[in-house]
Amino acid sequence: MSDNASPFAADARLQHNRRIAAHLARRYAAERRFKAVAVLSVVVSITVLAFLLVSMTWQGTGGFTRAELEVSFNPAQAGVTVDPAMFANGNGIKILKDAGLEEKLHAHVEQGYGPQVARQLAGSAWRGMAAELIADPALLVRTQSYSLPVTETLAAAMRGEGSPQLRNIADRLKATGVLGDRFDWGFLARSDATDSQEAGIWGALKGSLLTMLVTLALAFPVGVLSAVYLEEYAPKNRWTDVIEVSINNLAAVPSIIFGLLGLAVFLTIFPNYRSAPVIGGMTLALMTMPVIVISGRNAIKSVPPSIRNGALAIGASRIQVVFHHVLPLALPGILTGTIIGMARALGETAPLLMIGMRAFVATPPDGFTSPATVLPVQIFLWSDEISRGFVERTSAAIIVLLIFLLMMNGVAIYLRNRFERRW
Amino acid sequence: MQMADAIAHEETADPFADAGPAKMSARNVSIFYGDKQAIDDVSLDIHTQYVTAFIGPSGCGKSTFLRSLNRMNDTIASARVKGEILLDGEDIYRSRLDVVQLRARVGMVFQKPNPFPKSIYENIAYGPRIHGLASGKAELDQIVEKSLQRAGLWDEVKDRLGDSGTALSGGQQQRLCIARAIAVDPEVILMDEPCSALDPIATARIEELIDDLRGRYAIVIVTHSMQQAARVSQRTAFFHLGKMVEYDKTSEIFTNPREVRTKDYITGRYG
Numbered sequence: 296m297s298d299n300a301s302p303f304a305a306d307a308r309l310q311h312n313r314r315i316a317a318h319l320a321r322r323y324a325a326e327r328r329f330k331a332v333a334v335l336s337v338v339v340s341i342t343v344l345a346f347l348l349v350s351m352t353w354q355g356t357g358g359f360t361r362a363e364l365e366v367s368f369n370p371a372q373a374g375v376t377v378d379p380a381m382f383a384n385g386n387g388i389k390i391l392k393d394a395g396l397e398e399k400l401h402a403h404v405e406q407g408y409g410p411q412v413a414r415q416l417a418g419s420a421w422r423g424m425a426a427e428l429i430a431d432p433a434l435l436v437r438t439q440s441y442s443l444p445v446t447e448t449l450a451a452a453m454r455g456e457g458s459p460q461l462r463n464i465a466d467r468l469k470a471t472g473v474l475g476d477r478f479d480w481g482f483l484a485r486s487d488a489t490d491s492q493e494a495g496i497w498g499a500l501k502g503s504l505l506t507m508l509v510t511l512a513l514a515f516p517v518g519v520l521s522a523v524y525l526e527e528y529a530p531k532n533r534w535t536d537v538i539e540v541s542i543n544n545l546a547a548v549p550s551i552i553f554g555l556l557g558l559a560v561f562l563t564i565f566p567n568y569r570s571a572p573v574i575g576g577m578t579l580a581l582m583t584m585p586v587i588v589i590s591g592r593n594a595i596k597s598v599p600p601s602i603r604n605g606a607l608a609i610g611a612s613r614i615q616v617v618f619h620h621v622l623p624l625a626l627p628g629i630l631t632g633t634i635i636g637m638a639r640a641l642g643e644t645a646p647l648l649m650i651g652m653r654a655f656v657a658t659p660p661d662g663f664t665s666p667a668t669v670l671p672v673q674i675f676l677w678s679d680e681i682s683r684g685f686v687e688r689t690s691a692a693i694i695v696l697l698i699f700l701l702m703m704n705g706v707a708i709y710l711r712n713r714f715e716r717r718w
Numbered sequence: 719m720q721m722a723d724a725i726a727h728e729e730t731a732d733p734f735a736d737a738g739p740a741k742m743s744a745r746n747v748s749i750f751y752g753d754k755q756a757i758d759d760v761s762l763d764i765h766t767q768y769v770t771a772f773i774g775p776s777g778c779g780k781s782t783f784l785r786s787l788n789r790m791n792d793t794i795a796s797a798r799v800k801g802e803i804l805l806d807g808e809d810i811y812r813s814r815l816d817v818v819q820l821r822a823r824v825g826m827v828f829q830k831p832n833p834f835p836k837s838i839y840e841n842i843a844y845g846p847r848i849h850g851l852a853s854g855k856a857e858l859d860q861i862v863e864k865s866l867q868r869a870g871l872w873d874e875v876k877d878r879l880g881d882s883g884t885a886l887s888g889g890q891q892q893r894l895c896i897a898r899a900i901a902v903d904p905e906v907i908l909m910d911e912p913c914s915a916l917d918p919i920a921t922a923r924i925e926e927l928i929d930d931l932r933g934r935y936a937i938v939i940v941t942h943s944m945q946q947a948a949r950v951s952q953r954t955a956f957f958h959l960g961k962m963v964e965y966d967k968t969s970e971i972f973t974n975p976r977e978v979r980t981k982d983y984i985t986g987r988y989g
Contacts, residue, residue, distance in 0.1 A: 530795065601832035605895070608790060608826035609845040609902055610818045619844070620834060 351690060351697070358691025360476040361492045361684075362450035363442040364416070364468070366404055370428065371436040373399040379432030387429040388422065396428075397421040404443075408473075411464055415449035419493050423481075442477055447491045447684040449474075456683065482691060486659050487673065491684025494677070496692050498659040502572055502652070502667030503641060503699075505660060509576020510583055510640050515633055517580075518587025519622075522629070525588070526595040527617055546585035553582045554646030562650060570651040570666040578650055579640040586639070590632020594625035627714040634707035638700050644671040670696045734953070737765040740804075741906055741936040742787060742824075747801035749782055749791070756782045758960045759801070764906065766936045769928060771947035771968065774957035775983070780940050783957070784908050787938065788824035789817050805906075822849055825899035829911040831891035833883030833898070838875050841883040841894055842866060845902040861901055869897035870927050889920025896927065900935075907931070909939040913946065925950050944984055948972050956980045 370377075377394045381387075400421050405413035420443040427441070428434050451457050452465040453474060468474035485495025521542075529535045557578030561568075568574050598621050606616045622629075647653070652668050653676060660667035668676070670692065677689040740763035749757035757779045764770050772780040782791065789810060791797040802809045810820050822845075833841050842862040845851075852858035862879070866872040871893045875886070883894055892912055899907055909928070913921040928937060928950050941947050947954050948968060955965040956979075964971060964980045975981045 599832075601828060601830060602834060604790065604793070604826075604828060605832040605834065605898075606844075607793065608788065608821055608828070609848075609898060610820075610822035611844075611848055612818050615848055619848075624835065 351693060354687065355690035355694040357476075357687035358689070358694075359479055359482055361479040361482075362445050362453055362474060363477045364404075364408075364412070364445050365440055365473045366400075366407070366443050367438055367440050368400065368403055368424070369436070369438040370396065370399070370434070372438070373403050375399050375435070377435060379435060382429050382432060388425050391421075391425045391428065396425055400424065400443075408468070409464070411461065412449075412468070415446045415461075417444035417446055417490060417492055419488075420444055444492050445474070447682050450492055451683055454683070482688075483695075486657050487655060487668070487676075488657060491680070491682055491688050494685070494688055496670070496673065496695055498656055499668050499670045499673035499692070500695065501659045502575075502656070503669040505572035505663055505667065506575040506579060506647075506669055507637060507641060509573055509663060510579040511633075511637060513577060513580035514583040514587055514636070518584045518633070519591050519629055521584075521588045522591030522595055523617055523622070526592050527613070527621065542585050542588050545581075546589055548582075549645075550582055550643050551645040551649065553578055554649030556581065557646060557650045568664055570654045570656070570668070571664045572660060572667050573663040574650050575647050575652050575667075575669065576663075578646050579643060582643065582646065583633075583636040583640045586636035587629070587633050590635070591625070591629045594628025594632065595621055597628065598624045627711050630710045630714075631707045634703050634710070638703045638707075641700060641703065642671055642696065644675050647672050648675075670699070734763060734765065737763075737768065740764060741766045741806065743804045744783075744787075745802045745804065747783070747786065747799065747803060749779070749786055750796075750798045750800070751794070752796040756960055757786070760957075760962045761801075762955055762962060762965050764936050764938055766905070767932055768953055769932050769937045769939060769951040770953045770955065771951035772938065772940045772955050772957060773942075773944060773947050773983075774963075776942075778957040779960045780955075780957045781910055784910055784938060784940050785826075787906070787908055788821050788826055790821075790826060792817060822902050823904050824906040824908060825902065825904035826908045827892070827895050827899055827910070827912050830915050831888060831895050833886070833891050833894050835882060835884050837880045838866075838883050838886070838894065839879040841898050842901045845898060849902055851902065865897040865901040868900055868931065869893045870923065870930075871897055887920070889916050889923060892916060892920070892924060893927065896924075896931075900931070904935065906936045906938065909937065911940050911942060914942060921946070944972075956983060958983070 375391070375394045375396050377390055381390055384390075401413050401416060404416055424441050424443065448457060449461065449465060452461040453469055453476075455462060465474060482495050483500075484497050485493065486498030488494040525535065525539065529538075557574060561574050561577055565574065602620050602624065603616055606620050607613075611619065647669055653672050654666055654668065655676075656666050656668050674689055674692045674696065677685045677692060680686075680689075742764040744760055744762050747757060747760045748755060760783060762770075772784060774780050785791045786799050787803060787810075791799065799811055803811060805815070805820070805823065808815055834844065836844075839862055842865050843852075843858050846858060846861050852861055863872060863876075866875065871890060874890060875881075875894075883891065886894060892915075896907075896912075913924050916924065925946065928939065931937060939947075939950065951968045953965065954968045954971040956963045956971065956975075956977075958979055964975060964977045966976070971980060972984060975984065
């Protein structure tokens with residue numbers, strides 16, 4: 296080229312450079328357009344996310360409160376006479392019920408605020424009071440102010456809905472500060488109920504935790520060992536190709552199909568465990584396992600072969616190479632995949648509907664085999680209710696679920712950053 | 719050193735007749751990847767206290783042959799070896815010698831330094847630990863120190879044995895890998911272009927180290943650099959297109975090659 300530079304000189308060179316310059320302007324314009332589109336899409340997604348979070352918080356905060364009535368009450372004066380020593384047996388609630396706490400309390404409220412208000416006292420109001428009395432028996436003979444839950448009818452009247460008569464009463468009580476919305480810690484401690492004011496999320500939360508434990512215990516070892524086998528041991532032949540394609544397909548199967556499988560297989564084998572976390576966990580494990588296998592294989596694949604060769608060359612056996620070198624290096628990737636799979640399982644509703652976890656369960660499950668429901672199913676069930684109280688409870692339950700998912704994703708990010716290695 | 723030079727300059731019919739019994743011998747070895755033949759009918763002997771260099775153009779099969787000496791080719795599913803490779807008279811492919819045991823006796827250092835992403839101490843201690851060579855912490859410490867000293871790395875790292883092996887410089891990493899290989903006290907050390915990723919100063923240190931180590935081990939080194947082969951080895955085998963063209967004392971190969979192809983290669987006609 297340098298040999299015959301002279302014929303290409305002067306105006307030919309100038310024209311050549313002009314063409315490049317003209318083209319350059321078009322290239323920069325394309326770059327600017329692309330950047331603008333990218334910024335726009337980021338802005339749109341942030342706006343949508345912000346809208347979702349703000350509206351959810353707006354609606355959901357009401358779900359964490361409930362209407363409560365302030366009542367001053369002295370059990371002894373009202374005629375409830377109980378020997379506190381008997382609480383030691385552990386059946387204090389029953390003792391107080393037999394002593395007539397419920398009736399006496401209702402009579403007391405009727406005396407103070409009239410029969411219409413007494414009728415709107417929540418069915419479980421006396422139970423909350425009984426728990427306080429058992430915790431501190433000195434209250435049995437003392438006048439104390441209690442915050443008692445009311446029915447959702449009165450709660451609605453307080454917000455200006457329902458019969459005008461009740462609305463008048465509610466307004467009067469609210470004006471004197473006796474009736475009002477109070478923050479409701481109990482929402483996180485109670486279970487499902489027919490009255491939104493008495494409903495809580497703990498039963499579903501505990502059901503979710505138990506189900507996730509079963510899922511993790513089944514899907515993690517099976518998934519990781521499958522990934523190790525397929526990457527490190529399996530010969531590359533038609534059979535392993537079939538297995539690989541099947542696992543990839545399994546990850547894409549709609550979740551309700553897994554529910555049908557759980558219904559047809561697991562509930563046929565264990566008919567007594569309908570609605571139980573153990574069956575739910577097994578069903579979700581089927582769904583999560585392919586995700587763990589795929590992410591595990593990718594993590595194992597990304598461990599450089601030089602590490603394997605180095606270990607093999609000083610006489611490590613294959614299993615030592617896997618457990619001493621490959622798995623520790625692949626672990627962050629495997630854990631990230633696992634947590635993302637688990638987060639997906641945590642938010643799963645459809646397969647659990649199929650195996651009966653949509654039942655109305657008013658007590659938290661006390662084990663892996665007792666009937667339970669899970670957070671997303673609880674949200675689904677509450678969203679079917681028409682009363683305004685449940686609309687707020689639904690939003691509150693969604694917030695609880697989202698916080699859980701965010702926590703799991705946070706742990707995944709932490710693990711990835713904590714154990715990530717470079718070489 | 720002097721003795722080796724004396725041997726290297728002697729003229730005999732079998733150039734290695736007085737080197738004693740061979741540590742490793744290849745007998746009519748052919749290696750295939752699937753249908754493709756990478757090595758064709760190679761026979762050679764390797765002796766303790768000598769550095770044997772394999773030279774030849776890229777793709778001539780010298781690395782493949784090196785990897786067959788401690789069965790690292792086993793990790794490649796399609797690789798097949800014909801003929802025999804003897805270690806102390808025992809065929810490593812067909813005898814009851816376990817591959818794990820073989821690799822403890824025939825160590826390997828790779829082209830790119832590949833320390834484990836663990837501490838310097840753990841890099842060295844790993845081999846002795848999995849082979850059960852140390853009966854306690856004190857003995858393991860001793861092996862680690864001795865190996866690092868032999869690899870000429872002890873003075874540079876003795877105060878930071880807990881640091882990651884990957885934090886060292888390239889030349890230090892390669893010496894760490896050599897220390898890792900000698901920590902299990904092998905009989906043969908295979909080196910696959912150990913200096914190709916290093917700068918000239920680090921290369922010179924590795925070459926010195928190879929010369930220091932040859933008193934204890936049989937060393938086989940694959941190299942692209944003919945100067946390196948001339949500097950560090952006593953024997954050189956020239957490979958071309960899967961065949962071993964010539965195997966002789968290094969001085970003979972570089973001053974008086976028997977084959978035209980060898981002469982063309984070392985004078986830079988191709989390669």
